Amino acid sequence: MDNSEYSKRKYHQMVDRVSPRSNILVNSFKAFCSGGAICAFGQALSNFFVTQGATKENAGIFASVSLIFITILLTGLGVFSKIGKHCGAGTFVPITGFANAMASPAIEYKSEGLVLGMAAKMFTVAGPVIVYGTLTSILVGLVYYFVK
Amino acid sequence: MGKHVGEQSIKYDKPPQIIATATVVGPKEGEGPLARYFDKILPDVKIDSDTWESAESGLAKQGVELAVAKAGLNLADIQYIFAGDLLNQGIGSTYGIRSLERPYFGLFAACSTIGEAMTLGGAFVDGGFAERIVVAVSSHFCAAEKTFRFPLGMGNQRTPTSSWTVTGDGAYVIQQHDASKQSPAIVGSTAGKIVDFGIKDLTNMGAAMAPAAADTIIRHFEDFNTRPSDYDMIITGDLGHYGYELLKKLLADKGFDITGNSTDCGIEIFDKEQQDTHAGGSGPACSAITLAAYFLPKLQRGEIKRVLFVPTGALMNATSAAQGETIPCIAHAVVIESGVREKH
Amino acid sequence: MDYIKAFVIGGLICVLGQILLDKTNITSSRILVLFVVAGCVLGGFGLYEKFVEFAGAGATVPLPGFGNLLAKGTMKEVDEMGLLGVLSGGFKSMAGGVSAAILFSFVAGVVFSPKEK
Known part of the structure; x- marks a missing residue:
């Protein structure tokens, strides 16, 4: 095969032509419906906890914890991956994605031990979210401290 | 020897x-x-x-x-x-x-x-x-x-x-060869070079591997002085639907037409629509079981006489991918002939 | 009305994630990081809170809401404790959600075994 940069470039164009892309309209529609439904459900949970006497802020936390619980239960039962396959960003952008990203490696890597398997791998996706979230919050806090 | x-x-x-x-x-x-x-x-x-x-x-x-x-x-x-x-x-x-x-x-x-x-x-x-x-x-x-x-x-x-x-x-x-037996035999092979056309997308292995398959197949034709029509079937490993399309285009560019007598094991092994397998099957077992279960019995019975079997492989690992390396690929070609002799 | 707002806004944030996923080479893990950082920055400017007032769970359930929570918690902590709050605020505000996720994931890890797709 001709190994020149030119033929590689030409090949990449050929790959782009032949390889089908994800159907972004269908995927976006599914993400909108599923993500919207999860958020509306979160709102319902939140409203419910307010009627039970929680403050608005705490009700939000209770709602998140409930969504996390449901997600992790469905992950354990092997159902979440089947839903997520269709919903895409609809299930991974809400807090459900964060919870799934912690539970699925915990289950998968149990076989490699409770410490370096399950506990360590629990943070493969969640860890970066926490690290960069925390770093950004420190930055925000610093700016706020000096500017306010 | x-x-x-x-x-x-x-x-x-x-x-x-x-x-x-x-x-x-x-x-x-x-x-x-x-x-x-x-x-x-x-x-x-x-x-x-x-x-x-x-x-x-x-x-x-x-x-x-x-x-x-x-x-x-x-x-x-x-x-x-x-x-x-x-x-x-x-x-x-x-x-x-x-x-x-x-x-x-x-x-x-x-x-x-x-x-x-x-x-x-x-x-x-x-x-x-x-x-x-x-x-x-x-x-x-x-x-x-x-x-x-x-x-x-x-x-x-x-x-x-x-x-x-x-x-x-x-x-x-x-x-070892036994002339009294009619089993299919490995008559030749062409070892592949590592070919890397700069594909990085781990979800498009067929595209990464197609140039390696083309490279080995063309080299095979030159080394043995054969053409696509000298084989009843040219069987690639696990390029899948889109990698196989790319291979045909790459070979056509060099003047080789394999359209009528070729297939890919990744296409054969699953039903794309029914089984939700997208581009098709892959993995070392994909080509090995498709050849053994489906094509070798045909050679055994003499229904086909000579196949060019070209399993393809992507040689990256999770570390190289995380480090942003491209995917180096390889294909090894093996010629297998039926042991059934034609009567003259 | 609450529900419609939550549905539409939450859905739109997810669509943004889907477009990034399908149109760019950004992996899903990186999109989550990006969303949390974006939510935290917007929260720092006080912009995300207005969004939360409008859309409720539509803004708090998606990951940028998590980032906003961090920013809000940190600023509150700075008000109360001064400079030390810069360090303690973020973790305090996410403690509930993350601890719950750790607990449930641990239990799931112990109870369930991996299943084929």
Whole structure:
């Protein structure tokens, strides 16, 4: 095969032509419906906890914890991956994605031990979210401290 | 003894014969279009194991044992085992073959390992260093997902170009040429070079591997002075639907038309629409079981006389991918001829 | 009305994630990081809170809401404790959600075994 940069470039164009892309309209529609439904459900949970006497802020936390619980239960039962396959960003952008990203490696890597398997791998996706979230919050806090 | 021909090829003097094969597959493969050709379809992917890795080892062990039994032999009759898989340091094969207590060569050429094993094993047998050997490869969907992609419970989407790793094991008993037997024989092979066209997309392996397949196939035609029409079938490994399209275009650019007499094992093994496998099957077992279960019996019966088998492999790992490296690929070509002689 | 707002706004944030996923080479893990950082920055400017007032769970359930929570918690902590709050605020505000996720994931890890897709 001709190994020149030119033929590689030409090949990449050929790959782009032949390889089908994800159907972004269908995927976006599914993400909108599923993500919207999860958020509306979160709102319902939140409203419910307010009627039970929680403050608005705490009700939000209770709602998140409930969504996390449901997600992790469905992950354990092997159902979440089947839903997520269709919903895409609809299930991974809400807090459900964060919870799934912690539970699925915990289950998968149990076989490699409770410490370096399950506990360590629990943070493969969640860890970066926490690290960069925390770093950004420190930055925000610093700016706020000096500017306010 | 065989001889070196052209630049990258071997022509076997007394072509080693494939006297028996075994195909052990998972339930999904057992629901596919080739279901009725497989020797053994397992009821679940766990295979009496606690982990995916040991499940794959279970496949590797069953495959070798079944192939030897089908040849009417004992393990003691097998002088060497050449085997490989996708897991880190080849533990799929190693742990499966451990208890068989036979001399073992562990190979890695990703999904083209069966081609590498046939070439090296064939040379061993033709050279008189062994009378009888087994070549075998395995792969397991769940173990491969865990090694290369995400934990199985992760709710991620698969892109249209992604492939589905075949769960299975393909094992072949290869023995010294015996003119009185009509078994299909390995008459030549062309070893591939590492070809890297700069593809980085791990969900489009077919595109990464197609240039390697084209490179080896063109070299094969030159080394043996043959054309596509000299083969009843040209069978690539696991390029899948889109990689196979790319291969045909690459070859057409060089003046070779393989449209009428070629296929890809990744296309044959699953029903794309029914089984939601996107670009098709992949993994070392994909080509090994498709050849053994579907094409070799045709050669055995003399329905086809000569095939060019070109399994393809992507040689990256999770670390190289994380470091942003491109995907180097390889393809090994093997010519297999029917032992059935035409009557004159 | 609450529900419609939550549905539409939450859905739109997910669509943004889907477009990034399908149109760019950004992996899903990186999108999650990006969303949390974006939510935290917007929260720092006090912009995300207005969004939360309008859309409720539609803004708090998606990951940028998590980032906003971090920013809000940190600023509150700075008000109360001064400079030390810069360090303690973020972790305090996410403690509930993350601890719950750790607990449930641990239990799931112990109870369940991996299943084929």
